[in-house]
Amino acid sequence: MVNLPLPLEALHPALWRAHQLGSARGAVSPSGFPELDLQLPGGGWPHRALTELLLPHPGLGEMRLLAPMLAAWAGRGAGVMLFDPPTAPCAWALAQLGLDARQWLLVNSRDRRRGQGQPQGRADSRVPRLLPSADLLWALEQALKSGHAGAVLAWLPARLGADALRRLQLAAQAHDAPVFLLREPAAAQQPSVAPLRLALLPDGPDRLRLRLLKRRGPPLAQTLRLWLPPVLGSVADPGPGPDTPPPDKAPGTAVTPSVPPRVWS
Structure with missing residues (x-):
């Protein structure tokens, strides 16, 4: 019997052919968007690895x-x-998306809050202490190493040292959950150890365009266009035009246009 050689991609999960979509090196979490999952290695957001979102x-x-x-x-x-x-999440808007803000833990740096002003009057002991930026990266690294942080989202500057990214990627390998770094588009000009990089672009109300800048597999030439879940059902339904008064309003009555609720307060 002739022993056929194994395909190269079967030798190690880190190997893949350039014309094929690579497999995930660990578990993944489905994104909730089938068209996006088809383009992500393993079919979802990777665990034990960094995912960069540039917006x-x-x-x-x-x-x-x-x-x-x-x-x-x-x-x-x-x-x-x-x-x-960037600011405190709006708990009410998150609830409309099926998210409970009571399960969220926020860690802020001094640089983020600098210049935003402080409330007048007596200091509130419930206000969390703010960390220096260097300590924030350390706290992020320790949270990933602990393996008990759940999903992690971190807003980091466009200019970030390669050593810092490498340390975060090593720490993420011990974290069995998705880890997202949200950065400015200028970060795309710098190399990154993150195995997955996406650029987010506006595409009108309740829509988003995605460009896959880096993944384990061939580059994706086309841009993905996704319909986002609306914060309220009425946001996705345009209903009457802005100049059409509602039924209980007399003609000529001013109508205040509705503004979709913001996730960020």
Whole structure:
């Protein structure tokens, strides 16, 4: 009997052919978007690895993109850690996405809060202590090494040393959950050890465009376009035009246009 040689990709999970989508090196969490899962190695957001999301500004739809995955983790009783978010999440808007803000833990740096002003009057002892930026990276690394942080989202600057990213990737390998680094688009000009990189682009209300900048597999030429879950059902339904008064309003009555609730307060 002739022993046929094994395919190269069968020798080690880190190997794949350039024209094929690589397999995930560990577990994955489905994104909740089938068209996106088809393009992600393993069919979902990877565990034990960094995923970089590059976006021009917060509130683009990044939380609604991650909401199906975060809701699945919340259903298992797992928490979510947010490191240096741009502002406090809106608990009411999160609840509309099936997320419970009481399961979230926020860690902020001094640089994020510097210049935002402090409330007047007596200091509130419930206000959390703020960490220096260097200590924030250390806290993020320790949270990943602990393996008990649940899903992790960290907002980091575009300029970040290669050593810092390498340490975070090594720490993420001990963390059996998705880890997301949210950074500015300028970070795309710098090399990264993160095995998965995506650029998020606006595409109108309740829509988002994604460009896969890096993955284990061939580059994806086309841009993915996703419909995001609306915060309220009425947000996705345009209903009457802005100049059409509701039935209980008399003609000529001013109508205040509705504004979709924001996930970030």
